[in-house]
Amino acid sequence: MSNETKDLNNYHFTSSYDHYNNISSQSIMNLVYLSGPSSYNANMISSQIGSDLQSSPRGACGLGFELSPSSTGFFNTSIDQENDFNNAYSYNTSHKSHEVVGGGGAIVESETKVSASPSSSEHHHGEDSGKSLMKREADDGGKDIDQRSQKVVKTKKKEEKKQREPRVSFMTKTDVDHLEDGYRWRKYGQKAVKNSPYPRSYYRCTTQKCNVKKRVERSYQDPTVVITTYESQHNHPIPTSRRTAMFSGPAACSYNSSSLSPVSDFIINTPRTVSHDDLFRAPYASMNVNANYQQQQSQEFHHESDFELLKEMFPSVFLKQEP
DNA sequence: CGGTTTTGACCTGCGC
DNA sequence: GCGCAGGTCAAAACCG
Numbered sequence: 001m002s003n004e005t006k007d008l009n010n011y012h013f014t015s016s017y018d019h020y021n022n023i024s025s026q027s028i029m030n031l032v033y034l035s036g037p038s039s040y041n042a043n044m045i046s047s048q049i050g051s052d053l054q055s056s057p058r059g060a061c062g063l064g065f066e067l068s069p070s071s072t073g074f075f076n077t078s079i080d081q082e083n084d085f086n087n088a089y090s091y092n093t094s095h096k097s098h099e100v101v102g103g104g105g106a107i108v109e110s111e112t113k114v115s116a117s118p119s120s121s122e123h124h125h126g127e128d129s130g131k132s133l134m135k136r137e138a139d140d141g142g143k144d145i146d147q148r149s150q151k152v153v154k155t156k157k158k159e160e161k162k163q164r165e166p167r168v169s170f171m172t173k174t175d176v177d178h179l180e181d182g183y184r185w186r187k188y189g190q191k192a193v194k195n196s197p198y199p200r201s202y203y204r205c206t207t208q209k210c211n212v213k214k215r216v217e218r219s220y221q222d223p224t225v226v227i228t229t230y231e232s233q234h235n236h237p238i239p240t241s242r243r244t245a246m247f248s249g250p251a252a253c254s255y256n257s258s259s260l261s262p263v264s265d266f267i268i269n270t271p272r273t274v275s276h277d278d279l280f281r282a283p284y285a286s287m288n289v290n291a292n293y294q295q296q297q298s299q300e301f302h303h304e305s306d307f308e309l310l311k312e313m314f315p316s317v318f319l320k321q322e323p
Numbered sequence: 324c325g326g327t328t329t330t331g332a333c334c335t336g337c338g339c
Numbered sequence: 340g341c342g343c344a345g346g347t348c349a350a351a352a353c354c355g
Binding site for chain 2: 186187188189190206
């Protein structure tokens with residue numbers, strides 16, 4: 001077991017988890033994990049998290065989303081691997097109970113966890129795999145050059161290994177495998193996951209010079225939970241065509257999620273992966289974090305700065321609570 | 324016809 | 340060194 005896994009296990013038994021008791025059967029669970037350098041761009045996080053939460057068909061907005069005061073934790077420990085998420089969820093599910101919240105009697109479960117830290121156990125291949133790197137080197141020159149370049153590549157890789165791409169992961173309770181987030185993705189691979197009947201899919205942003213990747217897999221412990229992991233940062237806005245299709249709000253919504261009304265955005269715009277059935281089944285409730293909740297949360301965090309960081313990362317969530 | 328998905332092969336890193 | 344698992348490539352198939 002890696003050190004990170006240990007960390008994860010530890011942090012799942014912190015006091016914040018005492019509140020993971022408000023859970024429902026047909027609901028949403030968004031576990032957000034951040035990992036990577038501490039300099040991780042908060043804008044990127046908020047835009048990605050915001051858009052993901054807001055556009056997830058059965059996710060934050062799809063079913064109606066209301067943050068339960070007892071369902072959000074903030075963590076500042078090292079986690080990254082998807083297995084860790086499974087571990088996390090196994091802990092959560094073992095402490096489940098149901099709660100009815102939100103308008104219209106919608107049963108909502110929402111959990112948001114945040115961790116921002118350098119990850120140390122992930123492989124990092126930079127912009128390309130070792131295979132393609134070596135292939136290109138071989139194409140450019142002979143064997144000598146190839147061998148030399150391989151050494152250079154190895155050296156570079158060691159350096160790269162120290163600086164890993166930041167990652168953001170979600171656990172979302174949804175029927176839909178590939179959640180819409182406004183960006184355009186091309187699937188470039190699928191692999192069977194060990195000990196899981198569900199494969200992991202690999203997507204890459206189709207925008208030129210954008211190296212953002214995302215992995216999508218279902219939790220084997222709870223098939224209704226989809227784990228989405230984003231890697232790196234988009235260096236471009238959400239594609240216009242997609243944005244107008246996905247969001248009817250301001251053009252800058254993806255980079256200024258505070259201007260979004262997550263509920264209305266979802267209601268007005270239907271992600272293509274959402275069936276009409278899903279829409280009709282989905283009750284709408286507003287994302288609502290009240291002031292008391294904020295106060296409670298700030299007390300709950302170990303450090304005030306942690307809460308501030310969370311607010312910075314999730315402006316779309318915390319802004320809603322202001323009048 | 325262009326873009327996307329599928330899928331088997333391949334490469335890399337890690338643990339034993 | 341070997342086997343395994345994760346990650347990626349790229350040709351073929353598919354689709355609008």
